[in-house]
Amino acid sequence: MKTDRRVDIPVYDTSLLRDVWEHRVEKYKEKQKKEQERIQKSALEKINQEWQYRIECKKLKSHEVEVLQHYLGRTALSDTKSRYTGAKSILSKFILEVDGDDLAQLPESLLEKTHLQEVHIRRTTIYKLPTWIEKFKHLSIIDMPKNGIQRLPAEIGNVKKLRVLILNYNRLSSIPPELGKCEKLEKLELSGNYLEELPFELSNLKKVTQLDLSENNFTSIPICTLRMTSLKLLDLSINMLIDLPEDMDRLEYLESFFVHKNSMEYLPTCLENITTLRMVVVSGDTLKFWPSLLQENPAIKFIKLYDNMVDMIDCGDMEILETMQDHEKEFMRTYIGTLKERETVPTYTTKVSFSCFL
Numbered sequence: 533m534k535t536d537r538r539v540d541i542p543v544y545d546t547s548l549l550r551d552v553w554e555h556r557v558e559k560y561k562e563k564q565k566k567e568q569e570r571i572q573k574s575a576l577e578k579i580n581q582e583w584q585y586r587i588e589c590k591k592l593k594s595h596e597v598e599v600l601q602h603y604l605g606r607t608a609l610s611d612t613k614s615r616y617t618g619a620k621s622i623l624s625k626f627i628l629e630v631d632g633d634d635l636a637q638l639p640e641s642l643l644e645k646t647h648l649q650e651v652h653i654r655r656t657t658i659y660k661l662p663t664w665i666e667k668f669k670h671l672s673i674i675d676m677p678k679n680g681i682q683r684l685p686a687e688i689g690n691v692k693k694l695r696v697l698i699l700n701y702n703r704l705s706s707i708p709p710e711l712g713k714c715e716k717l718e719k720l721e722l723s724g725n726y727l728e729e730l731p732f733e734l735s736n737l738k739k740v741t742q743l744d745l746s747e748n749n750f751t752s753i754p755i756c757t758l759r760m761t762s763l764k765l766l767d768l769s770i771n772m773l774i775d776l777p778e779d780m781d782r783l784e785y786l787e788s789f790f791v792h793k794n795s796m797e798y799l800p801t802c803l804e805n806i807t808t809l810r811m812v813v814v815s816g817d818t819l820k821f822w823p824s825l826l827q828e829n830p831a832i833k834f835i836k837l838y839d840n841m842v843d844m845i846d847c848g849d850m851e852i853l854e855t856m857q858d859h860e861k862e863f864m865r866t867y868i869g870t871l872k873e874r875e876t877v878p879t880y881t882t883k884v885s886f887s888c889f890l
Contacts, residue, residue, distance in 0.1 A: 626670075631655055638662055646670075654678045659703075666690035677701050677721075689713035700724050700744070709733035712756075723747050723767070735759035746770050746790065758782045769793055769813070781805035789813070792837055799823060813837065 626649040628642070635656040642648075643664060650673040659680045665671075666687035674691075677700040688694075689710030694717055701724035711717075712733030720737070721744040728749045734756040742765045743757065750771040757766070758779060765788040773794040781802040788811045789803075796814070798821035803809065809832055814822070816836030826834040 626650065628652065640664075643667065649673070651675065656680075661685055661688065663687045669693065672696065674698070684708050684711070686710040692716065695719070697721070707731060707734070712736040715739065718742070720744070730754035730756050732756050738762055741765065741785075743767070753777060753780075761785070764788065764808075766790070776800050778802055784808065787811065791815075793839075794818075797821065799826070811835070815839065 626647065628645070628648055628651045630653040632655045635653075635658055637658055637660070640662075646667050647670055648668055649670050651668075651671065652673075652675040654675075654677050656679050658676070659682050661676075661681065661684055663685045664687075665685060668691060670693060671691050672693050673696040674694065675696065675698045677698055679702055681699060681702040681704060683704065684699075684707065686708045687710070688708065689712070691714060694714045696719045697711075697714075697717060698719070698721040700721050704722065704725040704727060707722070707727065707730055709731035710733070712731065712735065715736055716739060717737050718739050719742045720740055721742070723744045724747040726749060727745065728751070730745075732755055734754075737756075737760055739762055740760045741762050743760060743763055744765075744767045745754075745757075746767045746769040748771055750768065750773060752773065753768065753776065757763075758777065759782070761782065761784070763783050763786055766783065766786060767788075767790040769790045769792040771794055773791060773796055775796055776791070776799060778800050779802065780800055784806060785808050786806050787808050789809065790813045792813050792815050794815065795818055797818055799812075799814070799819070801823045803812070804823045804825040811833045812826055813835045814837070816838045819836065822834070826832055
Protein backbone atom coordinates (compact mmCIF):
# COMPACT_ATOMS: atom_id res chain seq x y z
CA MET A 533 0.00 0.00 0.00
CA LYS A 534 1.49 3.30 -1.14
CA THR A 535 1.59 6.29 1.12
CA ASP A 536 0.11 9.47 -0.30
CA ARG A 537 3.02 12.00 -0.23
CA ARG A 538 1.17 14.92 -1.74
CA VAL A 539 1.75 18.26 -0.05
CA ASP A 540 -0.81 21.02 -0.13
CA ILE A 541 0.88 24.29 -1.12
CA PRO A 542 -1.22 27.34 -0.34
CA VAL A 543 -1.54 29.84 -3.17
CA TYR A 544 -2.16 33.49 -2.28
CA ASP A 545 -3.51 36.24 -4.42
CA THR A 546 -0.66 38.82 -4.65
CA SER A 547 -3.19 41.61 -5.02
CA LEU A 548 -4.46 40.84 -1.53
CA LEU A 549 -0.95 41.05 -0.10
CA ARG A 550 -0.38 44.33 -1.89
CA ASP A 551 -3.61 45.73 -0.49
CA VAL A 552 -2.58 44.74 3.03
CA TRP A 553 0.80 46.44 2.78
CA GLU A 554 -0.58 49.51 1.06
CA HIS A 555 -3.09 49.83 3.88
CA ARG A 556 -0.28 49.56 6.46
CA VAL A 557 1.84 52.16 4.66
CA GLU A 558 -1.12 54.51 4.44
CA LYS A 559 -1.82 54.14 8.17
CA TYR A 560 1.86 54.76 8.95
CA LYS A 561 1.92 57.94 6.83
CA GLU A 562 -1.26 59.15 8.48
CA LYS A 563 0.28 58.51 11.90
CA GLN A 564 3.39 60.49 10.90
CA LYS A 565 1.26 63.36 9.66
CA LYS A 566 -0.69 63.53 12.92
CA GLU A 567 2.56 63.47 14.90
CA GLN A 568 3.95 66.38 12.87
CA GLU A 569 0.76 68.35 13.42
CA ARG A 570 0.94 67.62 17.14
CA ILE A 571 4.53 68.87 17.31
CA GLN A 572 3.62 72.03 15.39
CA LYS A 573 0.81 72.76 17.84
CA SER A 574 3.01 71.94 20.81
CA ALA A 575 4.20 74.75 23.04
CA LEU A 576 7.71 73.28 23.18
CA GLU A 577 9.17 75.34 20.32
CA LYS A 578 7.81 78.59 21.70
CA ILE A 579 9.04 77.72 25.20
CA ASN A 580 12.49 76.93 23.82
CA GLN A 581 12.67 80.31 22.04
CA GLU A 582 11.54 82.15 25.17
CA TRP A 583 14.12 80.25 27.19
CA GLN A 584 16.97 81.20 24.84
CA TYR A 585 15.78 84.80 24.85
CA ARG A 586 15.68 85.08 28.64
CA ILE A 587 19.14 83.57 29.03
CA GLU A 588 20.67 85.91 26.46
CA CYS A 589 18.96 88.94 28.00
CA LYS A 590 20.82 88.38 31.26
CA LYS A 591 24.09 88.95 29.41
CA LEU A 592 23.01 92.19 27.73
CA LYS A 593 22.70 95.81 28.70
CA SER A 594 19.26 97.46 28.72
CA HIS A 595 19.56 99.11 25.30
CA GLU A 596 20.93 95.85 23.83
CA VAL A 597 17.93 93.97 25.24
CA GLU A 598 15.62 96.40 23.43
CA VAL A 599 17.37 95.75 20.11
CA LEU A 600 17.28 91.96 20.59
CA GLN A 601 13.64 92.06 21.68
CA HIS A 602 12.72 93.93 18.50
CA TYR A 603 14.65 91.37 16.45
CA LEU A 604 13.20 88.21 18.00
CA GLY A 605 9.67 89.52 18.37
CA ARG A 606 9.33 91.02 14.94
CA THR A 607 8.11 87.91 13.09
CA ALA A 608 5.10 87.76 15.41
CA LEU A 609 3.88 91.05 13.96
CA SER A 610 2.38 89.25 10.99
CA ASP A 611 0.01 87.43 13.37
CA THR A 612 -1.36 90.52 15.09
CA LYS A 613 -3.82 91.25 12.32
CA SER A 614 -6.14 88.43 13.41
CA ARG A 615 -6.25 89.82 16.94
CA TYR A 616 -7.29 93.30 15.86
CA THR A 617 -10.99 93.88 16.47
CA GLY A 618 -11.60 97.50 15.54
CA ALA A 619 -10.68 100.36 13.22
CA LYS A 620 -9.62 103.89 13.89
CA SER A 621 -8.74 106.91 11.82
CA ILE A 622 -7.06 110.01 13.19
CA LEU A 623 -6.32 113.11 11.19
CA SER A 624 -4.58 115.92 13.01
CA LYS A 625 -3.07 118.99 11.45
CA PHE A 626 0.23 117.29 10.61
CA ILE A 627 -0.35 113.56 11.25
CA LEU A 628 -2.61 111.01 9.52
CA GLU A 629 -3.30 107.71 11.28
CA VAL A 630 -5.44 104.89 9.87
CA ASP A 631 -5.60 101.46 11.50
CA GLY A 632 -7.72 98.44 10.59
CA ASP A 633 -9.77 100.07 7.84
CA ASP A 634 -11.08 98.53 4.59
CA LEU A 635 -9.45 101.37 2.70
CA ALA A 636 -8.24 100.12 -0.71
CA GLN A 637 -6.49 103.28 -1.85
CA LEU A 638 -5.62 106.71 -0.51
CA PRO A 639 -8.48 109.15 -1.26
CA GLU A 640 -7.70 112.16 -3.44
CA SER A 641 -9.26 114.35 -0.75
CA LEU A 642 -5.89 114.07 1.00
CA LEU A 643 -4.54 116.48 -1.60
CA GLU A 644 -6.09 119.19 0.57
CA LYS A 645 -3.66 118.14 3.33
CA THR A 646 -0.33 118.41 1.53
CA HIS A 647 1.12 119.99 4.68
CA LEU A 648 1.07 116.54 6.39
CA GLN A 649 4.37 115.55 7.97
CA GLU A 650 3.59 111.99 9.06
CA VAL A 651 1.45 109.18 7.60
CA HIS A 652 0.78 106.06 9.70
CA ILE A 653 -1.45 103.51 7.93
CA ARG A 654 -1.63 99.82 8.78
CA ARG A 655 -3.92 96.79 8.39
CA THR A 656 -5.75 98.07 5.31
CA THR A 657 -6.13 96.69 1.77
CA ILE A 658 -4.18 99.51 0.09
CA TYR A 659 -2.20 97.95 -2.75
CA LYS A 660 -0.27 100.95 -4.07
CA LEU A 661 0.81 104.47 -3.27
CA PRO A 662 -0.52 107.16 -5.63
CA THR A 663 1.80 109.15 -7.89
CA TRP A 664 0.58 112.36 -6.25
CA ILE A 665 2.50 111.39 -3.11
CA GLU A 666 5.19 113.73 -4.49
CA LYS A 667 2.98 116.72 -3.66
CA PHE A 668 3.53 116.15 0.06
CA LYS A 669 6.71 118.20 0.25
CA HIS A 670 6.81 118.24 4.08
CA LEU A 671 6.31 114.50 4.57
CA SER A 672 9.08 113.07 6.77
CA ILE A 673 7.57 109.76 7.93
CA ILE A 674 5.75 107.11 5.88
CA ASP A 675 4.81 104.27 8.21
CA MET A 676 2.66 101.74 6.34
CA PRO A 677 3.27 98.16 7.56
CA LYS A 678 0.87 95.24 7.12
CA ASN A 679 -1.08 96.48 4.12
CA GLY A 680 -1.20 94.98 0.63
CA ILE A 681 1.18 97.37 -1.12
CA GLN A 682 2.60 95.77 -4.27
CA ARG A 683 4.66 98.62 -5.69
CA LEU A 684 5.98 102.08 -5.00
CA PRO A 685 5.69 104.91 -7.53
CA ALA A 686 8.84 106.47 -8.95
CA GLU A 687 7.50 109.81 -7.68
CA ILE A 688 8.38 108.82 -4.13
CA GLY A 689 11.87 110.05 -4.96
CA ASN A 690 10.50 113.60 -4.97
CA VAL A 691 9.56 113.45 -1.28
CA LYS A 692 12.86 115.07 -0.39
CA LYS A 693 12.24 115.47 3.37
CA LEU A 694 11.51 111.79 3.93
CA ARG A 695 13.47 110.49 6.95
CA VAL A 696 11.62 107.28 7.83
CA LEU A 697 10.12 104.72 5.44
CA ILE A 698 8.51 101.62 6.99
CA LEU A 699 6.84 99.14 4.64
CA ASN A 700 7.13 95.89 6.59
CA TYR A 701 4.84 92.96 5.73
CA ASN A 702 3.50 94.12 2.39
CA ARG A 703 3.79 92.50 -1.07
CA LEU A 704 6.67 94.40 -2.57
CA SER A 705 8.81 92.55 -5.10
CA SER A 706 10.87 95.55 -6.20
CA ILE A 707 11.93 99.01 -5.07
CA PRO A 708 12.10 101.94 -7.53
CA PRO A 709 15.63 103.31 -8.07
CA GLU A 710 14.19 106.82 -7.59
CA LEU A 711 14.07 106.14 -3.85
CA GLY A 712 17.79 106.85 -3.91
CA LYS A 713 16.93 110.54 -4.34
CA CYS A 714 15.58 110.66 -0.78
CA GLU A 715 19.01 111.48 0.61
CA LYS A 716 17.67 112.51 4.02
CA LEU A 717 16.36 109.01 4.70
CA GLU A 718 17.62 107.64 8.03
CA LYS A 719 15.49 104.55 8.63
CA LEU A 720 14.38 102.04 5.98
CA GLU A 721 12.37 98.93 6.95
CA LEU A 722 11.27 96.47 4.25
CA SER A 723 10.86 93.29 6.30
CA GLY A 724 8.41 90.57 5.24
CA ASN A 725 8.15 91.27 1.51
CA TYR A 726 9.23 89.41 -1.64
CA LEU A 727 12.41 91.30 -2.45
CA GLU A 728 15.35 89.60 -4.16
CA GLU A 729 17.48 92.66 -4.87
CA LEU A 730 17.72 96.41 -4.36
CA PRO A 731 18.62 98.99 -7.03
CA PHE A 732 22.19 100.27 -6.99
CA GLU A 733 20.84 103.84 -6.84
CA LEU A 734 20.08 103.31 -3.14
CA SER A 735 23.82 103.69 -2.61
CA ASN A 736 23.08 107.44 -2.36
CA LEU A 737 21.32 106.93 0.97
CA LYS A 738 24.35 107.87 3.04
CA LYS A 739 22.33 108.90 6.12
CA VAL A 740 20.52 105.60 6.64
CA THR A 741 21.44 104.20 10.06
CA GLN A 742 18.85 101.38 10.28
CA LEU A 743 18.15 98.98 7.42
CA ASP A 744 15.78 96.04 7.90
CA LEU A 745 15.65 93.56 4.99
CA SER A 746 14.65 90.48 7.00
CA GLU A 747 12.12 87.87 5.83
CA ASN A 748 12.69 88.41 2.11
CA ASN A 749 14.30 86.35 -0.67
CA PHE A 750 17.82 87.76 -0.78
CA THR A 751 20.54 85.28 -1.76
CA SER A 752 23.30 87.85 -1.31
CA ILE A 753 23.71 91.24 0.33
CA PRO A 754 22.68 94.01 -2.10
CA ILE A 755 25.68 96.01 -3.32
CA CYS A 756 24.01 99.29 -2.37
CA THR A 757 23.85 98.16 1.26
CA LEU A 758 27.65 98.20 1.61
CA ARG A 759 27.65 101.78 0.39
CA MET A 760 25.27 103.02 3.07
CA THR A 761 28.25 104.06 5.13
CA SER A 762 26.30 105.36 8.15
CA LEU A 763 24.59 102.04 8.90
CA LYS A 764 24.46 101.12 12.57
CA LEU A 765 21.86 98.34 12.40
CA LEU A 766 21.59 95.84 9.54
CA ASP A 767 19.02 93.03 9.67
CA LEU A 768 19.22 90.32 6.98
CA SER A 769 17.74 87.49 9.03
CA ILE A 770 15.39 84.89 7.54
CA ASN A 771 16.61 85.15 3.96
CA MET A 772 18.53 82.73 1.73
CA LEU A 773 22.08 83.98 2.23
CA ILE A 774 24.84 81.40 1.84
CA ASP A 775 27.81 83.73 2.42
CA LEU A 776 28.79 87.32 3.15
CA PRO A 777 31.08 89.56 1.08
CA GLU A 778 34.71 90.03 2.10
CA ASP A 779 34.30 93.81 2.15
CA MET A 780 31.72 93.94 4.93
CA ASP A 781 34.11 96.25 6.80
CA ARG A 782 32.97 99.06 4.50
CA LEU A 783 30.26 99.47 7.15
CA GLU A 784 32.67 101.01 9.61
CA TYR A 785 29.93 102.28 11.97
CA LEU A 786 27.92 99.03 12.14
CA GLU A 787 26.85 98.14 15.69
CA SER A 788 24.14 95.46 15.36
CA PHE A 789 24.18 92.75 12.68
CA PHE A 790 21.43 90.11 12.42
CA VAL A 791 21.80 87.16 10.01
CA HIS A 792 19.84 84.51 11.89
CA LYS A 793 18.05 81.81 9.85
CA ASN A 794 20.13 81.81 6.71
CA SER A 795 22.29 79.01 5.28
CA MET A 796 25.76 80.37 5.97
CA GLU A 797 28.59 78.11 7.10
CA TYR A 798 31.11 80.85 7.83
CA LEU A 799 31.47 84.55 8.63
CA PRO A 800 34.18 86.56 6.86
CA THR A 801 37.24 87.63 8.85
CA CYS A 802 36.71 91.23 7.75
CA LEU A 803 34.07 91.54 10.50
CA GLU A 804 36.97 91.82 12.93
CA ASN A 805 37.84 95.17 11.33
CA ILE A 806 34.52 96.77 12.32
CA THR A 807 35.53 98.26 15.66
CA THR A 808 32.04 99.59 16.42
CA LEU A 809 30.41 96.13 16.28
CA ARG A 810 28.54 95.30 19.49
CA MET A 811 26.02 92.58 18.61
CA VAL A 812 26.02 89.73 16.07
CA VAL A 813 23.14 87.22 15.95
CA VAL A 814 23.55 84.08 13.84
CA SER A 815 22.15 80.57 13.50
CA GLY A 816 24.35 78.09 15.30
CA ASP A 817 22.91 75.09 13.44
CA THR A 818 24.74 75.69 10.15
CA LEU A 819 27.61 77.97 11.14
CA LYS A 820 31.01 76.21 11.21
CA PHE A 821 33.53 79.06 11.16
CA TRP A 822 33.57 82.58 12.53
CA PRO A 823 36.30 85.08 13.38
CA SER A 824 37.68 84.31 16.82
CA LEU A 825 37.54 87.96 17.82
CA LEU A 826 33.73 87.86 17.81
CA GLN A 827 33.82 85.55 20.82
CA GLU A 828 37.01 86.78 22.45
CA ASN A 829 36.10 90.47 22.47
CA PRO A 830 34.00 91.14 25.61
CA ALA A 831 32.52 94.24 23.99
CA ILE A 832 30.78 92.10 21.31
CA LYS A 833 27.67 90.07 22.07
CA PHE A 834 28.05 87.09 19.72
CA ILE A 835 24.75 85.21 19.96
CA LYS A 836 24.24 81.81 18.33
CA LEU A 837 20.61 80.70 18.31
CA TYR A 838 19.76 77.06 17.66
CA ASP A 839 16.69 75.61 16.00
CA ASN A 840 17.93 72.01 16.24
CA MET A 841 19.18 71.26 19.76
CA VAL A 842 20.22 67.68 18.84
CA ASP A 843 22.64 68.82 16.16
CA MET A 844 24.11 71.24 18.65
CA ILE A 845 25.16 68.33 20.90
CA ASP A 846 26.30 66.07 18.05
CA CYS A 847 28.80 68.67 16.90
CA GLY A 848 30.93 67.79 19.93
CA ASP A 849 31.42 71.34 21.16
CA MET A 850 31.91 70.89 24.91
CA GLU A 851 31.60 74.60 25.60
CA ILE A 852 28.20 74.67 23.93
CA LEU A 853 27.17 71.51 25.77
CA GLU A 854 28.09 73.00 29.15
CA THR A 855 26.24 76.21 28.25
CA MET A 856 23.22 74.18 27.27
CA GLN A 857 23.24 72.41 30.63
CA ASP A 858 23.25 75.76 32.42
CA HIS A 859 20.48 76.92 30.11
CA GLU A 860 18.38 73.86 30.93
CA LYS A 861 18.63 74.53 34.66
CA GLU A 862 17.77 78.18 34.18
CA PHE A 863 14.93 77.28 31.84
CA MET A 864 13.36 74.90 34.34
CA ARG A 865 13.54 77.52 37.09
CA THR A 866 12.05 80.17 34.81
CA TYR A 867 9.30 77.89 33.51
CA ILE A 868 8.30 76.73 36.99
CA GLY A 869 8.26 80.35 38.08
CA THR A 870 5.83 81.27 35.30
CA LEU A 871 3.55 78.37 36.31
CA LYS A 872 3.39 79.69 39.86
CA GLU A 873 2.48 83.16 38.56
CA ARG A 874 -0.52 81.85 36.61
CA GLU A 875 -3.95 82.22 38.11
CA THR A 876 -5.09 78.85 36.76
CA VAL A 877 -3.39 75.57 35.97
CA PRO A 878 -2.76 75.03 32.21
CA THR A 879 -5.33 72.83 30.53
CA TYR A 880 -2.66 71.08 28.49
CA THR A 881 0.64 69.37 29.22
CA THR A 882 3.67 68.88 27.04
CA LYS A 883 6.10 66.06 27.80
CA VAL A 884 9.62 67.44 27.84
CA SER A 885 12.76 65.46 28.57
CA PHE A 886 15.82 67.22 30.00
CA SER A 887 19.06 65.72 31.24
CA CYS A 888 20.60 68.21 33.66
CA PHE A 889 24.02 67.68 35.19
CA LEU A 890 23.70 69.04 38.73
